Amino acid sequence: MDSPPVASSNAFYLSGTTQTQVVTDNSEFMFCGNMANGGLFRLEGQVNYTDIKSRFHDNSAIDGGVFSCSQCNLTLITTTCEKNQANIGGVFKIESSANLTTLNSIFRHNTAYQVGGVISLTTQSVFNLVSTTFEYNTGNESSTIDILGASTSLVNQITNCTFTNNNATKNTVSFNNALASIQYSQFKNNLSQQRSKNLFVAFATVNVSNCFFSSPK
Numbered sequence: 166m167d168s169p170p171v172a173s174s175n176a177f178y179l180s181g182t183t184q185t186q187v188v189t190d191n192s193e194f195m196f197c198g199n200m201a202n203g204g205l206f207r208l209e210g211q212v213n214y215t216d217i218k219s220r221f222h223d224n225s226a227i228d229g230g231v232f233s234c235s236q237c238n239l240t241l242i243t244t245t246c247e248k249n250q251a252n253i254g255g256v257f258k259i260e261s262s263a264n265l266t267t268l269n270s271i272f273r274h275n276t277a278y279q280v281g282g283v284i285s286l287t288t289q290s291v292f293n294l295v296s297t298t299f300e301y302n303t304g305n306e307s308s309t310i311d312i313l314g315a316s317t318s319l320v321n322q323i324t325n326c327t328f329t330n331n332n333a334t335k336n337t338v339s340f341n342n343a344l345a346s347i348q349y350s351q352f353k354n355n356l357s358q359q360r361s362k363n364l365f366v367a368f369a370t371v372n373v374s375n376c377f378f379s380s381p382k
Contacts, residue, residue, distance in 0.1 A: 175203055175207040176197045176206070177206045177207070178207045179207070179209070179214060180208075180212065181210050182210060183211045183212075185210070185213065186214075188214075189217070190216070190217045190219065191218045191219060193219065194219065194220070194222075194224065195221070196223050196224065197225075198225035198230075199225050200227070200229075201226065202228050202233035202258065203229045203232055203258070204226035204230045204231050204249065204251065205224050206234075207229075207233045208235065208237035209235045209236065210235075210236055211238065212238070213237070213238045214238070214239050215240040215241075215242070216240070216244050217242045218244065219245075220245045221244070221245070221249060221256070222245075222246070222248050222249065223248045223249065224250075225249065225251060227252050227253070228251055228253045228285075229251055229253070229254045230250050230251035230254065230256050231249050232256065233254075234258065234260070234263045234265065235260050235263060237263050238263070238264045238266075239263065240266040240267075240268075241266070241267045241270050242268045242269065243269045243270060244267070245270065246273075247273040247274050247275065248273075248274045250276040252280075253281060254280070254283075255276050255277040255281065255282045255304065256283045257283065257285065258281075259284065259287070259292065260286070260288045260290055261288050262289045263290040263291075264291055264293075265286070265290070265291075265293070265294075266292065266294075267292075267293075267295065268295045268297070269297070270297045272297070272299050272302060272309070273298075273299075273302070274302065275302045275303075276303045277304040277305065277307075278304075280305065280307060281306070281310060282308040282309050283310060284309070284310045284311065285311050286310070286321075288314055289314070289316050290316060291315060291316040291320075292321050295322075295324045295325060295326070296324070298326070298327045298329075299326070299328045299329070299331060300329045302332075303331070303332045303333065304334075306333070306334070306335050307336045307339040307365075308331035308355070308357075309331050309337055310339065311336075311339045312339060312340050312343040312345070313341045315340075315345075316344070321340075321343060321345040321346070322346050323345065324347075324348050324349060325348070325350060327350065328350070328352045329351070329352075329353045330355065330356075331356070333355075333357045333358075334359060335357060335359045335365070336360050336361045337361065337362055337363050337365075338364050338365070339365045339367075340364070340366045341367045343369045344371075345371040346371070347372070348373075351376065351377045351379075352376070352379070354379065
């Protein structure tokens with residue numbers, strides 16, 4: 166079966182400096198794609214994008230099923246992302262010193278055919294995930310988060326988050342060349358065929374405290 170044609174322009178293309186600020190609120194974004202980078206949003210430069218209480222579903226791209234973010238500051242608050250897909254980063258492709266923050270958000274049934282069922286983060290970028298749920302996501306290298314070469318000075322934070330019923334060929338969460346802290350979070354009933362049902366750590370420093378891990382029988 167042939168792959169669908171790749172569209173030449175994004176639904177939203179934001180570029181500029183910190184003076185560029187965009188907010189979406191209580192909206193629905195669906196069936197956008199098939200893009201090369203960012204099924205819906207392509208963010209370049211130090212732009213600031215914030216979403217509050219919106220739903221993103223059934224979007225697709227080669228990289229970054231919903232968001233492709235290079236150098237940007239991206240914040241999601243009480244946002245739901247589900248059934249999005251890409252080769253790399255089922256929802257997010259985060260790169261080039263970008264910053265991702267999620268709060269009280271849900272990521273469900275997203276897919277990456279290669280790396281990062283929800284998040285693919287590289288090249289000196291960093292995230293802060295708070296009270297966020299990752300469930301029923303799938304991926305090859307990693308079903309939820311894949312970090313390769315994050316910021317060497319800033320710590321990726323996972324606080325009060327839940328990872329449940331995610332399914333990967335290799336890992337649920339992968340840290341490679343990264344700094345991370347995981348606190349008050351739960352990992353339950355995640356599946357992996359090869360490496361880790363929960364955390365894979367390589368050339369990284371990861372501090373885990375007050376967390377709960379439970380594997381399927």
